[in-house]
Amino acid sequence: MNIIVTIKQVPDTNDVRIDPITGTLIREGVPSIVNPEDRHAVELGLSLRDEAGGGKVTVISMGPPQAEVALRQVLAMGADEAVLLSDRAFAGADTLATACTLYHAVKKIGVFDLIICGRQAIDGDTAQVGPQLAEFLNIPQVTYSVGARLENSKTLLVKRMTDVGFQTIAVPLPALVTCLKEANRPRIPTLRGCMDAYRERPFHVWDASYIGAPVDDIGLRGSPTQVRRTFQPSPRGNGFLLTGDAQDCVLRLVGLIHERGLV
Amino acid sequence: MTIRINKEKCVGCSACLRACPYDAIDMIDRKAFLNASCVHCGSCVDSCSFKAIDSVAGSVGKTDLSGFKGVMVFAERRGEVLAKVGLELLGRGRALADARGATLSAVVAGMRLDESAAQLIAHGADMVYLVEDPELVEYRTAPYARVLTGVIREAKPELVLIGATPTGRDLAPRVANRLRTGLTADCTSLDIEEGTGLLLQTRPAFGGNVMATIVCPNHRPQMSTVRPGVMKPLPADKSRKGEVKKMKISLKPADLTAIIREVALETTLRADLSEAEVIIAGGRGVGGKAQFGLIEELADAFGGQVGASRAAVESGWVAHYHQIGQTGKSVSPRLYIACGISGAVQHLAGIAGADYVVAVNRDPECPMVKAADVAIIGDLHQVIPLLAAEIRSLKKEAVR
Structure with a gap:
């Protein structure tokens, strides 16, 4: 079974802090990591490959040259081959232009049975690239998956989360699945895996012309949406404090919510 | 919109580096350069006192926009x-x-x-x-x-x-x-x-x-x-x-071609969390899976639903379904009571639609307390049972 997993290197947004004086993001010392849900996507790919009893997991990422580190990390988990899509022409891409770049890369790779993506990246939280890639490839998708197994060589059974519970969907291959953290526990790379990631596994760097992506469809030029401005969110609330004896505080709070008709 | 940096005017002061939310500007030989992270958002334009940065209209081809209405x-x-x-x-x-x-x-x-x-x-x-x-x-x-x-x-x-x-x-x-x-x-x-x-x-x-x-x-x-x-x-x-x-x-x-084989409704759900009127949420301060029962008890007293911060979910105290915040659900209850939640921006982003926010926390300086309409500064393990009892007796009175 040939599986392609897309990953993204992201700043760890949980470590981003706001400078209280200037109100800007403090980026110093914020580490770059493999997007958390993408590690679960890799794990799902590896386990499906092993369940199928053979095949290959190819990991691809669009990003600057430094994103090599992220790809090496997932090679160390056990992925077979990595492709870094790196070109100035890819820069400034919105989700559609990103999906278009990935589409041309997938076409270049050629044969595949399944594409797995993390549901969304923690720096953008859009969850759009996976479905947009599936649309470019004209294949079915199952998003928000919490697990998947092969029913037979042509059908994947995917359990997905909905607003009110879960659905199990039988989807014909080739297909695209986006996955949540609940899908599995990503394996920890072994020492051997880490060494192989750097020495043994094929690692390619492809640019726009190599994958045949038209410059008008990728990067900033291929992006229908544009960022007009960014700003700091304004704080809410007024922080009215109740302190002292707990019973006393509770009575005053109950008074406040009762008078607003909230109970 | 495309950002351009005029190298003649750039004095290398680095003001734009601090203004950039995407870490997309590098300083090379005391001149600013855009790197691959740039999304051309324009945040840097006003930060430059030397007018070295400007933005020009985007290069995406124009399509016929007339005829689209409504x-x-x-x-x-x-x-x-x-x-x-x-x-x-x-x-x-x-x-x-x-x-x-x-x-x-x-x-x-x-x-x-x-x-x-x-x-x-x-x-x-x-x-x-x-x-x-x-x-x-x-x-x-x-x-x-x-x-x-x-x-x-x-x-x-x-x-x-x-x-x-x-x-x-x-x-x-x-x-x-x-x-x-x-x-x-x-x-x-x-x-x-x-x-x-x-x-x-x-x-x-x-x-x-x-x-x-x-x-x-x-x-x-x-x-x-x-x-x-x-x-x-x-x-x-x-x-x-x-x-x-x-x-x-x-x-x-x-x-x-894709076939739905099975639909399972989450049995513990009374209704959809994102449409709940009252939500009682617990965070790291709750302290454990057993103590999370306090949150459920208070939710019961209010007839509301249980929410949780990322920390509580990742500690395994409560199912992911209950997570509120940027990567969880965004909610808009009339009343939101955050117990032992410090209030990371990701969490606050999920409760932007809440009408009235109450925090119960020991730390008067934490962001959750600052973002709340009213906060009780104290130990939630002491406060919650008292609050639940008060709400229950209030409801009993109303029935009489």
Whole structure:
């Protein structure tokens, strides 16, 4: 079974802090990591490959040259081959232009049975690239998956989360699945895996012309949406404090919510 | 918009590095350079005291934008009931349509749609597109993508709004790509820009650390998914008049290859968290799985639902379904009580739609307390049982 997993290197947004004086993001010392849900996507790919009893997991990422580190990390988990899509022409891409770049890369790779993506990246939280890639490839998708197994060589059974519970969907291959953290526990790379990631596994760097992506469809030029401005969110609330004896505080709070008709 | 840096004027002061939310500017030989992370947002332009940075209009090719008119809302259903988010979108959509001097329409699909259509008109729609087909009773990506794309191609709206639910976020990117237009995810505010008439789509980014306003200047329709609970529905007005138009969109065999084998409703759920009126949420300060029973007890006393911070979910004290915040659910209860939650920006982003926020926390300096309308400074293990008892006796009195 040939599986392609897309990953993204992201700043760890949980470590981003706001400078209280200037109100800007403090980026110093914020580490770059493999997007958390993408590690679960890799794990799902590896386990499906092993369940199928053979095949290959190819990991691809669009990003600057430094994103090599992220790809090496997932090679160390056990992925077979990595492709870094790196070109100035890819820069400034919105989700559609990103999906278009990935589409041309997938076409270049050629044969595949399944594409797995993390549901969304923690720096953008859009969850759009996976479905947009599936649309470019004209294949079915199952998003928000919490697990998947092969029913037979042509059908994947995917359990997905909905607003009110879960659905199990039988989807014909080739297909695209986006996955949540609940899908599995990503394996920890072994020492051997880490060494192989750097020495043994094929690692390619492809640019726009190599994958045949038209410059008008990728990067900033291929992006229908544009960022007009960014700003700091304004704080809410007024922080009215109740302190002292707990019973006393509770009575005053109950008074406040009762008078607003909230109970 | 494209950012340009004039190397002659740049003095290497690094002010732009601090202004950039994307870490996209590098200082090389005391000159600023844009790196591959740049999304050309323009945050750096005003930071430069030497006028070395400017922005020029984007290079994306112009398409014919005339002929796209009106605002369209996708009205998601759960079974035969409209999801609340659709009505919220009509509330905001009404204001946007009025600002553009255009009509507001809604699309609803499935079977037995008459009651939904009447409800959509009562909540502000001028026109409702009905697509009846037994294949559309349960949501599936491909048939719904064909239907919504078909209605949009026929009606040519200028704006399309879709709820940022798991269903909406599955459907919208597929449709936007098929129409080769822009889509902005998880918007928390929508406005019409004066002069250009463009839709200003504002959303949290970087885990809620910054807000970004996105535009889609050269493609139509301008499409957004919108967080549930952020917009307010209009009160239902049964006397409103609207037109109902039935549309027939034939599905292809290829649309029906994915098959729903099983549907499991989460048994512990009393209702959808994102539509709950009262939510009691617990965080790291709760201290353990057993102690999380306190949160459930208080929720019971209020007749509300249980929420949780990321920390509580990741510690395994409560199921992921209950997570509130940027990566969990966004909620809009009338009353939100945060117990032992420190209030990371990601969490606060999820409760932006809450009406009245109460914090119970030992730390008077934590962001949750600062963001609350009222806070009890104290030990939640002591406060919650007292509060639950008070609420129970208050409710008993009301019954008498």
